[in-house]
Amino acid sequence: xDKPRKAFASAKQVAELAGVSRSAVSRTFTPGAxxxxxxxxRVISASDxxxxxxxxxxxxxxxxxSGIVCxxxxxxxxxxxxxxxxxLVHSLQQAGKVAMVLESSGPSESADHALRQTLxxxxxxxxxxxxxxxxxxxxxxxxxxxxLILINRADQFSGPHNxxxxxxxxxxxxxxxxxxxxxxxxALVSSEAxxxxxxxxxxxxxxxxxxxxxxxxxxxxxxxSYEAGVLGARRLFSAGDPPDGVFCITDLIACGFxxxxxxxxxxxxxxxxxxxxxxxxxxxxxxxxxxxxxxxxVVALAARVVELATKAGETEENHRDLIEVPLVMRDTxxxx
Amino acid sequence: xDKPRKAFASAKQVAELAGVSRSAVSRTFTPGAxxxxxxxxRVISASDxxxxxxxxxxxxxxxxxSGIVCxxxxxxxxxxxxxxxxxLVHSLQQAGKVAMVLESSGPSESADHALRQTLxxxxxxxxxxxxxxxxxxxxxxxxxxxxLILINRADQFSGPHNxxxxxxxxxxxxxxxxxxxxxxxxALVSSEAxxxxxxxxxxxxxxxxxxxxxxxxxxxxxxxSYEAGVLGARRLFSAGDPPDGVFCITDLIACGFxxxxxxxxxxxxxxxxxxxxxxxxxxxxxxxxxxxxxxxxVVALAARVVELATKAGETEENHRDLIEVPLVMRDTxxxx
DNA sequence: TCGCTGCTTGCACAGCTGTGCACGATGCTG
DNA sequence: CAGCATCGTGCACAGCTGTGCAAGCAGCGA
Numbered sequence: 174x175d176k177p178r179k180a181f182a183s184a185k186q187v188a189e190l191a192g193v194s195r196s197a198v199s200r201t202f203t204p205g206a207x208x209x210x211x212x213x214x215r216v217i218s219a220s221d222x223x224x225x226x227x228x229x230x231x232x233x234x235x236x237x238x239s240g241i242v243c244x245x246x247x248x249x250x251x252x253x254x255x256x257x258x259x260x261l262v263h264s265l266q267q268a269g270k271v272a273m274v275l276e277s278s279g280p281s282e283s284a285d286h287a288l289r290q291t292l293x294x295x296x297x298x299x300x301x302x303x304x305x306x307x308x309x310x311x312x313x314x315x316x317x318x319x320x321l322i323l324i325n326r327a328d329q330f331s332g333p334h335n336x337x338x339x340x341x342x343x344x345x346x347x348x349x350x351x352x353x354x355x356x357x358x359x360a361l362v363s364s365e366a367x368x369x370x371x372x373x374x375x376x377x378x379x380x381x382x383x384x385x386x387x388x389x390x391x392x393x394x395x396x397x398s399y400e401a402g403v404l405g406a407r408r409l410f411s412a413g414d415p416p417d418g419v420f421c422i423t424d425l426i427a428c429g430f431x432x433x434x435x436x437x438x439x440x441x442x443x444x445x446x447x448x449x450x451x452x453x454x455x456x457x458x459x460x461x462x463x464x465x466x467x468x469x470x471v472v473a474l475a476a477r478v479v480e481l482a483t484k485a486g487e488t489e490e491n492h493r494d495l496i497e498v499p500l501v502m503r504d505t506x507x508x509x
Numbered sequence: 510x511d512k513p514r515k516a517f518a519s520a521k522q523v524a525e526l527a528g529v530s531r532s533a534v535s536r537t538f539t540p541g542a543x544x545x546x547x548x549x550x551r552v553i554s555a556s557d558x559x560x561x562x563x564x565x566x567x568x569x570x571x572x573x574x575s576g577i578v579c580x581x582x583x584x585x586x587x588x589x590x591x592x593x594x595x596x597l598v599h600s601l602q603q604a605g606k607v608a609m610v611l612e613s614s615g616p617s618e619s620a621d622h623a624l625r626q627t628l629x630x631x632x633x634x635x636x637x638x639x640x641x642x643x644x645x646x647x648x649x650x651x652x653x654x655x656x657l658i659l660i661n662r663a664d665q666f667s668g669p670h671n672x673x674x675x676x677x678x679x680x681x682x683x684x685x686x687x688x689x690x691x692x693x694x695x696a697l698v699s700s701e702a703x704x705x706x707x708x709x710x711x712x713x714x715x716x717x718x719x720x721x722x723x724x725x726x727x728x729x730x731x732x733x734s735y736e737a738g739v740l741g742a743r744r745l746f747s748a749g750d751p752p753d754g755v756f757c758i759t760d761l762i763a764c765g766f767x768x769x770x771x772x773x774x775x776x777x778x779x780x781x782x783x784x785x786x787x788x789x790x791x792x793x794x795x796x797x798x799x800x801x802x803x804x805x806x807v808v809a810l811a812a813r814v815v816e817l818a819t820k821a822g823e824t825e826e827n828h829r830d831l832i833e834v835p836l837v838m839r840d841t842x843x844x845x
Numbered sequence: 846t847c848g849c850t851g852c853t854t855g856c857a858c859a860g861c862t863g864t865g866c867a868c869g870a871t872g873c874t875g
Numbered sequence: 876c877a878g879c880a881t882c883g884t885g886c887a888c889a890g891c892t893g894t895g896c897a898a899g900c901a902g903c904g905a
Contacts, residue, residue: 180573180654181631183861194885199863206864209883224652226628230566230575231861234890237516239566241609249598255591262585263612266623271630273577274610276599287602292562294607295517316560318516399795432796459735460768461797519891530855535893542894545853567891571860847905854899860892871882 182223191219202227233295242270242482243291246302247278251397251425252454254303260475261300268479270297277303285310291319298322298482303368322481324474325370334481336474336494340370343467343498344377347420347449350465350500352385354447354507356418360390362405362430363422364397371397371422374451378420390416397422402429410438417446424450424457424466431462431505443507453501463504469496518559527555538563569631578606578818579627582638583614587733587761588790590639596811597636604815606633613639621646627655634658634818639704658817660810661706670817672810672830676706679803679834680713683756683785686801686836688721690783690843692754696726698741698766699758700733707733707758710787714756726752733758738765746774753782760786760793760802767798767841779843789837799840805832 188195193212200206201216208216219225233239242265246254262272273294277284288310291299298320301311311333314321321333325340351359361378363371375391382389394404402421406429409416421427427450434440434448442448450457453468477494524531529548536542537552544552555561569575578601582590598608609630613620624646627635634656637647647669650657657669661676687695697714699707711727718725730740738757742765745752757763763786770776770784778784786793789804813830 181628182653185861195862196864196885197883199861200884203863207883212883224649226625226653228570228631228861229626229629230570230631231890232863234564234566234570234861234892235863237890248595250588250591250595252586252588255586255595258610259584259586259591259612262610263615266612266619271623271626272610274594274598274608276595276602279599283602287607289562290565290607292517293565295564295566313560317518317562399791403796428795436796455735456792459764460739460772521891531892532855532894533853535891536854539893543853548853564891567860568893570862570891571893573860848903849905850901850903852899852901854897856895856897858893858895862890864888865886867884867886869882869884871880873880874878875876 182225187220187223187225191215238297239295240270241273241294241296243273243275243296243299245275245277253452257471260471264475264479268483300478322478327369334492338469339495339497340373341377344374345381346500348378348381351418351447354509356447358416360409360416360419362426363393364401365393365395366397374422399425399429402426403433406430406433419448421450424452424454427464428456428462443505447506465503465506466501467498468501469498518561523556523559523561527551574633575631576606577609577630577632579609579611579632579635581611581613589788593807596807600811600815604819636814658814663705670828674805675831675833676709677713680710681717682836684714684717687754687783690845692783694752696745696752696755698762699729700737701729702733710758735761735765738762739769742766742769755784757786760788760790763800764792764798779841783842801839801842802837803834804837805834
């Protein structure tokens with residue numbers, strides 16, 4: 174190690190080694206700039222020798238665009254969320270951007286601190302996947318001209334792009350499907366998270382039932398998790414008048430619900446009990462579940478996000494996308 | 510919008526509004542710097558009014574330390590990997606760093622391009638979770654003084670920090686546990702990924718069996734996934750002499766293996782078949798599986814990584830950590 | 846009152862890059 | 876051969892911050 178100080182080579186050093194000006198080096202690595210083939214060769218040769226890599230911090234400083242897109246999520250290890258994140262990370266890379274991931278769970282003070290990173294690093298855009306970031310921060314993002322993309326949040330903000338899955342349609346379709354399968358006593362298993370998209374699905378399901386003159390037993394337990402489904406099943410099947418058609422607001426909940434229904438209460442699915450989920454997580458396709466569920470097109474969603482995050486010009490205020498979510502029929506709803 | 514140009518406020522503007530020098534602003538946001546209470550108040554008031562946020566790009570440029578830690582992974586949506594990533598992201602945030610996530614799957618050319626981002630952004634450290642980044646890039650990282658932390662890779666490099674789970678011990682414990690449970694015909698279900706840690710577990714299990722004078726049926730199928738387990742079961746149970754004690758190299762594989770064994774071949778677990786996994790993913794605890802498996806302490810692992818990524822001074826060359834992984838007994842191994 | 850000490854504060858520089866502008870060289874055309 | 880367009884190249888500036896250094900100022904002891 175003969176250079177303990179300057180670990181990274183700078184464009185200046187490359188220029189000296191190649192015998193050209195620093196501008197030439199910069200232009201070599203700027204697509205569309207005017208450089209002769211001769212000097213380009215020499216610059217690339219020199220930069221390879223020195224292991225030169227353009228410093229994106231300095232480039233971002235000058236261009237007012239860091240190339241960073243922030244993804245903020247809570248519970249980013251949940252199956253659906255992690256799939257979405259992975260797809261986004263991949264798509265962003267393809268588009269020449271890079272993803273910075275922030276966890277917004279935990280004490281709100283620390284989440285607040287974390288979210289400020291998106292401003293500190295001058296992210297080109299911020300994508301809010303879940304969780305409830307303080308409104309004040311969202312306001313701050315908007316005031317600073319931060320491009321903000323909210324997924325599945327029906328909040329009313331003037332400015333950010335909104336992309337939502339059609340929760341309303343899904344809730345109604347879920348009810349009709351269960352009804353068509355011959356179910357009579359309906360239930361809804363949810364969590365206490367109170368996310369806009371969860372609430373919308375709940376409301377749509379219940380409304381649709383009321384239109385048909387039917388009641389729905391609703392149970393909400395803790396976080397949106399496997400355990401929430403287990404607890405939901407215990408509540409519904411311990412009391413009298415157990416349901417035979419259940420909409421679980423999430424696949425994770427559905428898995429817990431089905432496991433408890435089968436192993437604790439000995440119920441047969443779909444013979445005695447029909448179940449529908451939402452998300453189409455990987456486990457929904459596993460042989461132990463074969464869950465009939467709504468399957469959002471995550472790739473299309475990610476593509477749309479990247480498009481919004483990348484497109485520089487148009488700041489169409491208060492843009493809204495609504496994506497329809499098809500129902501995938503597997504084996505947890507009785508065939509009529 | 511009265512400032513279409515300069516979206517973000519700079520320290521200079523804050524200084525002007527507060528009637529102090531720009532240095533004072535800088536010092537206000539630098540812990541341990543010398544500022545009077547009077548000016549600090551005025552600076553903070555002004556910066557709140559302007560929505561000022563320190564530009565970490567410029568700060569990183571000057572300090573030669575960006576505050577960014579890169580996490581590179583393949584298949585980052587697999588349950589174990591996503592849990593590890595989430596834990597790392599969280600721990601890094603607590604330590605005042607921020608995580609940049611890179612996907613190294615896909616065509617090697619694009620992965621190569623993605624990995625260069627860690628150099629472009631002058632990351633303080635790079636953590637390789639999985640996948641097989643080209644050796645040339647690792648070399649480049651090291652040459653540039655990049656702090657590199659390899660997890661579960663037994664590669665021989667002089668320089669990077671290595672943290673590994675004790676695959677060897679796990680493989681041996683798995684065999685002994687199955688043997689003690691009375692199993693006679695052993696099998697190993699793995700993937701074709703050929704990751705160092707997988708290979709080490711395989712070898713240890715087979716070696717231990719050979720020491721006892723027993724043979725092991727080994728099957729490897731595709732990627733490390735649920736399907737790999739399904740295919741493994743089909744192979745092992747379609748041929749004659751089916752096994753009664755199986756070590757699945759991963760929980761994901763174990764889930765697929767168990768589902769196929771039960772639903773396609775009607776086998777009872779653990780009565781006719783004992784299964785052990787590795788990773789202790791969330792699904793391993795679900796009622797449908799209740800899998801006996803090895804449970805790495807992800808939180809401790811993450812803490813160690815953060816410690817290595819943060820500690821500035823000591824560059825103890827070629828450091829190696831080996832973490833023991835306890836076996837969690839659930840219900841998939843017969844009680845003797 | 847004088848000298849010394851300690852705390853603040855401003856100046857100026859460094860850190861690395863992208864790009865407008867001017868200038869020189871080169872090739873093409875009449 | 877002259878004039879012009881084209882292309883490549885270097886200079887210098889901007890973008891934003893952290894910090895060493897020197898200077899100013901107040902306080903305190905003799």
